Amino acid sequence: xxxxxxLIIFDTTLRDGEQSxxxxxxxxxxxxxxxxxxRLRVDVIEAGFPAASQGDxxxxxxxxxxxxxxxxxxxxxxxxxDVDRAGAAVKPAAAGRIHTFIATSPVHxxxxxxxxxxxxxxxxxxxVKRARQHCDDVEFSPEDAGRSEPDFLCRxxxxxxxxxxxTINIPDTVGYNLPEQFAGLIRxxxxxxxxxxxxxxxxxxxxxxxxxxxxxxxxVQAGARxxxxxINGLGERAGNAALEELVMALRTRQxxxxxxxxxxxxxxxxxxxxxxxxxxxxxxxxxxxxxINAFAHESGIHQDGVLKHRExxxxxxxxxxxxxxxxxxxxxxxxxxxxxxxxxxIGINFExxxxxxxxxxxxxxxxxxxxxxxxxxxxxxxxxAVAALEEEQTISLVAFRCCSETGETPVADVTxxxxxxxxxxxxxGDGPVDAAFRAIQGxxxxxxxxxxxxxxxxxTGTDAQGEVTVRLERGGRxxxxxxxxxxIVIASAKAYLHALNRLRRGARRTHPQTEGV
Numbered sequence: 001x002x003x004x005x006x007l008i009i010f011d012t013t014l015r016d017g018e019q020s021x022x023x024x025x026x027x028x029x030x031x032x033x034x035x036x037x038x039r040l041r042v043d044v045i046e047a048g049f050p051a052a053s054q055g056d057x058x059x060x061x062x063x064x065x066x067x068x069x070x071x072x073x074x075x076x077x078x079x080x081x082d083v084d085r086a087g088a089a090v091k092p093a094a095a096g097r098i099h100t101f102i103a104t105s106p107v108h109x110x111x112x113x114x115x116x117x118x119x120x121x122x123x124x125x126x127x128v129k130r131a132r133q134h135c136d137d138v139e140f141s142p143e144d145a146g147r148s149e150p151d152f153l154c155r156x157x158x159x160x161x162x163x164x165x166x167t168i169n170i171p172d173t174v175g176y177n178l179p180e181q182f183a184g185l186i187r188x189x190x191x192x193x194x195x196x197x198x199x200x201x202x203x204x205x206x207x208x209x210x211x212x213x214x215x216x217x218x219x220v221q222a223g224a225r226x227x228x229x230x231i232n233g234l235g236e237r238a239g240n241a242a243l244e245e246l247v248m249a250l251r252t253r254q255x256x257x258x259x260x261x262x263x264x265x266x267x268x269x270x271x272x273x274x275x276x277x278x279x280x281x282x283x284x285x286x287x288x289x290x291x292i293n294a295f296a297h298e299s300g301i302h303q304d305g306v307l308k309h310r311e312x313x314x315x316x317x318x319x320x321x322x323x324x325x326x327x328x329x330x331x332x333x334x335x336x337x338x339x340x341x342x343x344x345x346i347g348i349n350f351e352x353x354x355x356x357x358x359x360x361x362x363x364x365x366x367x368x369x370x371x372x373x374x375x376x377x378x379x380x381x382x383x384x385a386v387a388a389l390e391e392e393q394t395i396s397l398v399a400f401r402c403c404s405e406t407g408e409t410p411v412a413d414v415t416x417x418x419x420x421x422x423x424x425x426x427x428x429g430d431g432p433v434d435a436a437f438r439a440i441q442g443x444x445x446x447x448x449x450x451x452x453x454x455x456x457x458x459x460t461g462t463d464a465q466g467e468v469t470v471r472l473e474r475g476g477r478x479x480x481x482x483x484x485x486x487x488i489v490i491a492s493a494k495a496y497l498h499a500l501n502r503l504r505r506g507a508r509r510t511h512p513q514t515e516g517v
Contacts, residue, residue, distance in 0.1 A: 007250065007259040008226035010202065011037050011243060012046040013275060014063065015075055017234035022452060022471045022478050023279040026502075027059040032386065034063040035349070036274050037231075038070050040267040042243070044097060046073040046228075050089035051082040057089050064093035071095040071137065078102035078127035087134025097139060098131040099169070100124075104142035104156055106149065121156050128163040139167035141204065146172035146182065154192050161195045167226060168199045172215055175208025175238065179218035186222040202226035205241045207233060212241035217249055220257060231275040232283055232290065244268045244289040244321065252316050269322025270348070270379070277383045280469035280480040282456045289321055330378075332367035336360050342375075348382045352389075359385035366465070369486045374459045380467055380484040387482075393501050394419055395444060402489055404432045414439040414493070433492045440493065444500055448472040452480075455488060468495040474503050 014030050017023060025033070030047065037045050047063040048056045064072045072093040074086035078100050090096035102113070102124050109115055115123070124140065131138040140160040142153055157168050170189070172182060186203070190196045203219040203226070205212040216227050233242030247263045254260065272290040276283050285293045295318040330342060339360050343350070350356040362381045367373055399415040412435035415424045425442040429435030437450070452471035457464045466488040470481045479502040483494025 204228035
């Protein structure tokens with residue numbers, strides 16, 4: 001693909017996506033998502049904010065050491081310490097980038113930074129120059145560009161390009177712009193800045209008004225050749241532009257765009273499911289591209305039209321984004337090779353024999369409970385298996401019994417293996433799940449506040465697995481736990497234990513970033 005016609009896909013799921021409250025990821029989880037993004041063939045992976053914490057530094061470094069096919073980027077505020085930390089974190093990458101930023105809107109400069117415009121330009125130039133000492137690829141963002149004065153944007157961007165920035169990113173940090181307005185800003189800047197042709201123009205749009213994808217696409221039509229986005233539109237507040245929507249809009253409406261991405265679209269759905277599972281942020285059924293209803297037709301008129309000719313109501317093929325036509329594939333008589341082959345077909349790749357063995361054992365246990373195993377089931381059990389091997393589980397469920405009947409208070413009996421010793425406890429509660437959590441807490445004795453309890457069915461049918469997400473907070477640190485089982489109360493207990501294990505081990509990252517693009 002000619003560089004003029006290439007749209008660079010810059011994925012910031014691991015950085016801006018992680019800023020969603022409760023979406024904090026461990027180093028191992030970041031590496032798993034980075035591998036999926038590499039299979040998806042994104043061009044740039046923004047792996048985190050290395051100066052935010054030691055844990056985030058280690059996570060960015062681990063991604064840089066793992067990923068070979070995509071460029072790995074670290075975010076840095078416009079100061080020496082941040083830039084140096086980002087440089088050290090991305091140093092192991094096959095191709096690295098430092099993304100430095102500083103706020104440029106009047107309200108940010110006056111109220112947050114308390115700096116004059118001259119001081120802001122000085123810091124931006126110094127940060128870009130220092131970043132160039134670490135790597136050749138430097139990106140600069142004027143934070144809150146969507147509400148900045150155009151004249152000042154021209155001044156600071158021209159200086160940043162002269163200092164060595166090869167990519168200029170224009171963020172609509174608070175999702176304030178409208179598509180035509182944002183496209184006009186991109187055109188204006190590219191025309192007015194004398195050295196604009198020496199940089200790739202990028203956009204980073206937030207979804208506060210539901211316009212992130214629309215603004216991004218309008219900017220591409222105005223000449224932007226990099227789009228910053230996240231899987232499932234994950235991100236702080238209302239989220240970021242959704243990668244899957246951007247990529248498929250570009251592909252489906254190629255007649256309207258002079259560029260194309262190199263994304264392997266069949267990896268979109270597996271990557272979406274992995275991110276949803278790790279973060280605990282479920283995808284809504286009617287979500288474009290990756291929602292379970294995205295290619296479903298219930299109206300008789302629609303069904304009739306699709307049966308006669310698919311394009312009457314479908315503008316793209318479900319198979320092109322990873323949906324399968326025959327999703328029921330395995331049962332209890334299936335062997336290890338069939339299991340591994342089907343996993344690979346739907347984007348699940350095991351890095352070690354141990355991961356495969358653990359996942360296959362869980363598959364056999366599930367097959368004894370369910371007659372039919374679907375792709376969605378495989379995604380859930382594979383994620384559980386990998387997490388179990390990569391994370392130290394000091395508390396595990398040995399036995400569980402719960403009694404719940406009309407007119408009686410539910411009671412749960414739980415036996416846990418904790419630090420090598422089996423302990424039993426019984427507790428009552430407002431419901432079976434509440435009783436189970438109280439019984440577990442009676443053993444673990446870890447005071448934590450329950451912030452979120454969410455249940456999603458993985459497949460259809462009365463024997464479907466339920467996938468539970470639990471979010472716990474203790475001492476200002478929030479963690480997610482996931483569990484899946486055909487028994488929803490057991491799935492809840494698994495999720496609760498998963499979160500408790502993480503709290504006991506100590507979260508590798510809290511939510512340190514207080515400003516960002």
